[in-house]
Amino acid sequence: MAKTNSKSESKPKPKSESELTWRDLNVGCIVADPGNAAAYRTGDWRSQRPTYEPSRCIKCGMCQLYCPEGCIEKDEQGNYVANLYYCKGCGICAAECWTRAISMVEEKE
Ligand code: SF4
Ligand code: SF4
Numbered sequence: 001m002a003k004t005n006s007k008s009e010s011k012p013k014p015k016s017e018s019e020l021t022w023r024d025l026n027v028g029c030i031v032a033d034p035g036n037a038a039a040y041r042t043g044d045w046r047s048q049r050p051t052y053e054p055s056r057c058i059k060c061g062m063c064q065l066y067c068p069e070g071c072i073e074k075d076e077q078g079n080y081v082a083n084l085y086y087c088k089g090c091g092i093c094a095a096e097c098w099t100r101a102i103s104m105v106e107e108k109e
Helices: 006-010 064-065 090-097
Strands: 048-052 072-074 080-082 102-108
Touching: 048 080, 064 072, 064 090, 090 102
Parallel strands: none
Antiparallel strands: 048 102, 072 080
């Protein structure tokens, strides 16, 4: 039986620049894997974090409605708080909170 070289069989030879066509380009600017947002730790992008003053909160839920990450949840006391694993620090919740219960502070961690 002839001896095979598994290395040369498994790896296709890379194309030269003149052999490449548009079909060899990686797909870009689209979501190729819908529903994968939960896998990304968008909290890593944050330079500011939302802080809450519960006495000013009227529990209207507007911050939760406007949060582009959908990461504002209610805690055990019924207060709205951001899940910092996903909060990217955009400040939209603070801008939409008309009682000014949310303030953005610089991220220290
Ligand atoms: S928008 Fe402000 S007042 Fe309304 S639930 Fe959120 S923190 Fe509370
Ligand atoms: S700062 Fe932006 S991402 Fe974070 S909780 Fe507020 S609206 Fe959501």
